[in-house]
Amino acid sequence: MNILKRLRDKNSRRGLWLISPTLLWMIGLLIIPLILVVITSLGQRDPDGNVIYTFSVNNYLRLIGYSFNAPCGDTPPPCFDDLYITILWRSLVLAFQTTVLVILVGYPLAYYVARAPARWRNLLLFLILIPLWTNFVIRVYAWIMILRSQGVINNLLEAVWPVILPVYTVLYNLILSPLSAFLPLHLSAPGAFQPLEMLYTPGAVLVGMLYEFLPFMILPMYTSLEKIEPALYEAAADLGASAARTFWRVTLPLSAPGIVAGTILVFIPVMGTFIVSDILGGRQVILVGNLIQRQFLDARDPTFGSAASIILMVMTLIVTIFYTRRFGFGEEIASA
Amino acid sequence: MPEFAVELRNVSKRFPGPSGEEVSAVKNVTMQIRDGEFFSMLGPSGCGKTTSLRMIAGFELLTEGEVYIHGKPLGQTPPFKRPVNTVFQSYALFPHMTIGENVAFGLEMKGVPKSEIGPRVKQALEMVRLPGYEKRRPRQMSGGQQQRVALARALVNRPEVLLLDEPLGALDLKLRKEMQLELKTLQREVGITFIYVTHDQEEALTMSDRIAVMDHGVVKQIGLASEIYEEPNCRFVADFIGETNFIEGTVRSVDGDHAEFEAGGLKFIAVAQPGLSRGTSATLAVRPERVRLTHTRPGDTPNAYEGEVRESIYIGTDTRYLVLLSPTVNVRVRQQNTVPVGMPALEGPVGVKVWASWTPDSARILVE
Numbered sequence: 001m002n003i004l005k006r007l008r009d010k011n012s013r014r015g016l017w018l019i020s021p022t023l024l025w026m027i028g029l030l031i032i033p034l035i036l037v038v039i040t041s042l043g044q045r046d047p048d049g050n051v052i053y054t055f056s057v058n059n060y061l062r063l064i065g066y067s068f069n070a071p072c073g074d075t076p077p078p079c080f081d082d083l084y085i086t087i088l089w090r091s092l093v094l095a096f097q098t099t100v101l102v103i104l105v106g107y108p109l110a111y112y113v114a115r116a117p118a119r120w121r122n123l124l125l126f127l128i129l130i131p132l133w134t135n136f137v138i139r140v141y142a143w144i145m146i147l148r149s150q151g152v153i154n155n156l157l158e159a160v161w162p163v164i165l166p167v168y169t170v171l172y173n174l175i176l177s178p179l180s181a182f183l184p185l186h187l188s189a190p191g192a193f194q195p196l197e198m199l200y201t202p203g204a205v206l207v208g209m210l211y212e213f214l215p216f217m218i219l220p221m222y223t224s225l226e227k228i229e230p231a232l233y234e235a236a237a238d239l240g241a242s243a244a245r246t247f248w249r250v251t252l253p254l255s256a257p258g259i260v261a262g263t264i265l266v267f268i269p270v271m272g273t274f275i276v277s278d279i280l281g282g283r284q285v286i287l288v289g290n291l292i293q294r295q296f297l298d299a300r301d302p303t304f305g306s307a308a309s310i311i312l313m314v315m316t317l318i319v320t321i322f323y324t325r326r327f328g329f330g331e332e333i334a335s336a
Numbered sequence: 337m338p339e340f341a342v343e344l345r346n347v348s349k350r351f352p353g354p355s356g357e358e359v360s361a362v363k364n365v366t367m368q369i370r371d372g373e374f375f376s377m378l379g380p381s382g383c384g385k386t387t388s389l390r391m392i393a394g395f396e397l398l399t400e401g402e403v404y405i406h407g408k409p410l411g412q413t414p415p416f417k418r419p420v421n422t423v424f425q426s427y428a429l430f431p432h433m434t435i436g437e438n439v440a441f442g443l444e445m446k447g448v449p450k451s452e453i454g455p456r457v458k459q460a461l462e463m464v465r466l467p468g469y470e471k472r473r474p475r476q477m478s479g480g481q482q483q484r485v486a487l488a489r490a491l492v493n494r495p496e497v498l499l500l501d502e503p504l505g506a507l508d509l510k511l512r513k514e515m516q517l518e519l520k521t522l523q524r525e526v527g528i529t530f531i532y533v534t535h536d537q538e539e540a541l542t543m544s545d546r547i548a549v550m551d552h553g554v555v556k557q558i559g560l561a562s563e564i565y566e567e568p569n570c571r572f573v574a575d576f577i578g579e580t581n582f583i584e585g586t587v588r589s590v591d592g593d594h595a596e597f598e599a600g601g602l603k604f605i606a607v608a609q610p611g612l613s614r615g616t617s618a619t620l621a622v623r624p625e626r627v628r629l630t631h632t633r634p635g636d637t638p639n640a641y642e643g644e645v646r647e648s649i650y651i652g653t654d655t656r657y658l659v660l661l662s663p664t665v666n667v668r669v670r671q672q673n674t675v676p677v678g679m680p681a682l683e684g685p686v687g688v689k690v691w692a693s694w695t696p697d698s699a700r701i702l703v704e
Contacts, residue, residue: 231428234395237415238422239493240445249441253432 041306049300059307063088084291084308091288092315094202094277095270098209102266103259105210106217110258111251113218114225125222128215136212140279143208147280149195161193200282208276213269217262224258225251260327264320271316288312340404341497341529342369342392347401349387349553361387363553364401369497369531369546371406374523376532376540379550380576385533388550389499392531394418405496416445421490422499425506427482429474435461435485436470442493460492461485463522480511487519491526500532504539516542537577541565549573569609571702574621581627581667583620587612587701597701600664604639606699618701624670626698629657630691640693643667645686659692667692 006012016023041060043053058068063084072079113124131139146152157164169190176187188194198204228251236246274289281287288308295305349362362384369375377385390396392403394415403410405419421442429438439457448456461467464484474482483503490498500519504512520543523530534540540547541561548558549572557569568574571582585599587608595608597620606620634640646666647658650673657669669692 229426229428231424231426232430234393234415235422235424235428235430236441237395238393238420239442239489240416241441242416245445250430254430 037306037309040303041310043303045301045303051303059304060311062304063307063311087286087291088288088311088315090285091271091312092319094205094209094285094287095267097206098213098270099263099267101206101210102213102217103263106214106221106262107255107259110218110221110225111255114222114228121226125219128218131211132215137275137279139212140208140276143204143211143280144199147198147204147207149197149199151199153198154195157196158193165190199280200284202281202285204280205277205285205287208280209270209273212273212276213266216265216269217259220261220265221255221258224255224261228254256327260324263323267323268316268320271319272312339370340368341371341373341406342531343367343404343407344388344392345402345404347388347391347403348399349384349391349396350399360553362391365550365553365555367548367555367558369529372527372529374520374530374532374543374545376534376544376547377550378534378537378540378547378576380535382552383550384553385535385550386501387553389422389501389531389533392497393420393422393499419496420499421493421495422501423483423486423490423503425502427474427479427486429482429485429489431474433474434470435466435472435474435477438474438485439470439489439492442489446493456492457488460488463491463526464488465518479507480515483507483515487522491522491528495528497529497531500530502534503532504534512539519543541577549576551576567607568621568700568702571619571621571704574700574702579624579668579670580621581624583622583665583667585618585620587614587616587618589614594696595701600662602641602662602665604699605696606639606701607697608701609703612701612703616703618703620699620701622667622694622699624656624668625672626694627659627667627669628693629659629669629671630693633691634693637693637695639696639699640691642689642691645688645690648686659690661692 007016039053040051042055042057043051044056044058046052062068065080065082065085067077067079067081069077070081071077072081109128113121113128116124144151148154172187172190180187232250232254233246236250237243241249272289274287274293277285277287277290278293281290288311292305292308292312295301295308299305344365344367347362347365348360350358350360353359365384365388367388377388379385387396391398392405394410394413397412410418429435430441433441436457439460440453443453443456457470458467461469464487466481466484466488469477469481469485474485477485483506486503503519504515507515516539519530519532523543532540532543541564544561546558546560547564549556549564551572557564557573559567564573565577568577568580574580575582583599583604585597588596588598588603590596590608590612593607594605595612597604597606597618599620604620606622609618612618628634633642641661643659643661643666645657646660647656649656652673654670654672657671658666659669660666
């Protein structure tokens with residue numbers, strides 16, 4: 001598609017007026033800032049924290065492990081330090097884990113809502129969306145109340161501990177203790193209640209991510225599932241397919257566009273978010289989002305922060321491109 | 337081999353209604369469908385015909401009664417274990433599969449060997465005159481073609497009974513007429529019992545060996561197409577199938593199969609519904625094409641009265657007349673234009689005096 005050729009066409013030029021507000025918005029607030037970020041990422045920070053505009057790839061080298069000034073353990077600089085690579089890898093893995101978990105938890109729910117009687121569906125969708133009325137940060141903070149040592153879960157466990165303890169003692173003596181000779185089980189012997197340390201762990205971050213991003217997966221999945229003509233389920237049964245085979249051969253393929261769309265809606269923001277890991281992960285779970293935030297605010301090194309932003313963007317882009325090449329953008333292959 | 341392919345014995349279906357009360361969709365229906373028969377369930381929407389079909393397919397469970405297929409009671413057998421296949425009104429082709437995959441689906445589910453599936457799919461598509469369409473997608477095909485694919489997808493499984501739920505409803509008239517004949521031919525070729533649900537009486541008459549006319553969840557009459565048309569057993573059937581003159585009146589006397597009937601001062605002899613007695617209010621039903629118009633009094637029937645032509649509409653093959661026999665009795669008449677039937681002067685017949693007559697055997701006296 002030749003843009004210049006299109007601009008010569010009168011009808012296309014008329015269309016330009018319609019998109020010009022969006023176009024100006026995108027140029028002013030996306031393209032130009034992006035160019036500025038790229039320029040900044042190639043600069044250097046002077047000792048006072050000011051940006052010196054050079055044309056250096058040092059920030060990128062630092063990100064992939066090249067240490068210029070700081071020693072790496074006992075090795076004096078320049079040396080290889082995997083600190084940032086670890087952070088990037090952790091972010092990628094967590095984004096994958098979150099996406100898979102959100103699909104596994106969200107699909108049955110979306111299916112249930114889509115097959116519910118029509119008069120219930122809007123109410124159920126409304127209930128799924130209600131949490132979004134509360135501020136994102138507040139919702140994450142709520143998980144602190146649930147997960148901390150003196151939180152909801154631990155208090156509940158402590159309250160029922162007298163009941164659990166005898167059962168656990170029997171289990172421990174009969175099965176778990178002998179088993180630990182063969183399996184790497186790290187279990188404490190039965191005794192007084194010890195609060196579970198759940199906060200500031202990768203698990204806490206995963207739970208927080210799941211909670212925050214679930215609606216963004218459920219809505220597109222619901223849309224695809226709801227579009228499936230009920231007669232198709234009957235046709236599958238009529239042709240001899242059991243419920244399970246109907247699911248694998250008809251329901252899942254026809255709802256795939258919703259899963260793909262939901263994956264894109266969840267994976268990309270999870271890759272960049274820093275609030276969930278900041279609040280629920282503490283110093284333990286640092287993601288690339290936290291790295292970028294700290295470079296701009298605490299470390300006062302916008303050049304390194306910009307480089308990390310660009311790397312994050314490129315990583316997300318690569319994964320998304322691979323994914324959409326394979327599965328499409330979730331456009332309705334199903335619609336007749 | 338039991339005589340009946342499908343038997344419904346005292347089948348009822350009640351659904352929970354919107355405000356808690358139960359709604360009866362099918363009431364105590366008994367039907368016997370013979371092996372290899374083209375059987376239609378005919379009735380207006382809401383008459384219970386589709387519910388009856390869905391109970392045979394297993395999509396709805398029975399509230400009461402039992403369905404038998406070749407003598408075996410089906411009970412709670414789920415749809416995927418029943419020896420029947422359905423052609424859906426909306427076709428219900430799987431949009432994410434090719435035509436070949438759609439047709440192969442049932443065979444795959446049954447565990448038919450791969451080497452056998454290909455040839456059977458090919459043969460099924462040839463049977464519905466869509467050879468070589470395996471690689472196409474449903475959305476690339478017209479409604480009529482999709483309908484044929486749905487047919488192939490069902491028939492390829494060689495079901496004991498094929499259930500068709502208004503399968504031609506979404507097609508235009510011309511295509512529908514073509515498909516009616518095609519379906520009938522196909523049914524004769526494959527010899528499978530077809531149960532066909534429709535609200536279109538002409539369609540049912542064209543294709544069926546036998547028809548069950550249903551209304552409000554009840555079977556009104558079961559019989560050959562000609563029986564349903566010529567010998568309706570109630571006013572509903574006579575009214576629903578084809579066009580009929582209804583003349584309201586009273587039974588004067590009953591004599592064997594026939595009875596004397598009076599309406600608006602005119603007396604008629606007609607076939608009597610069993611159980612009629614003197615003095616009963618009833619309806620005389622006579623088909624418009626059974627009424628003859630002549631200039632002179634015909635000598636062969638007592639049902640002959642002189643009247644005035646009030647309307648005359650020429651519609652090509654036929655001309656339709658409205659003839660007033662008495663101030664309260666009028667009959668619609670339909671005469672074919674191919675044969676000269678004693679009406680030489682067709683120009684401007686409105687106002688002309690004619691004799692309208694019909695034989696006693698072509699009219700019936702019906703109580704509700």
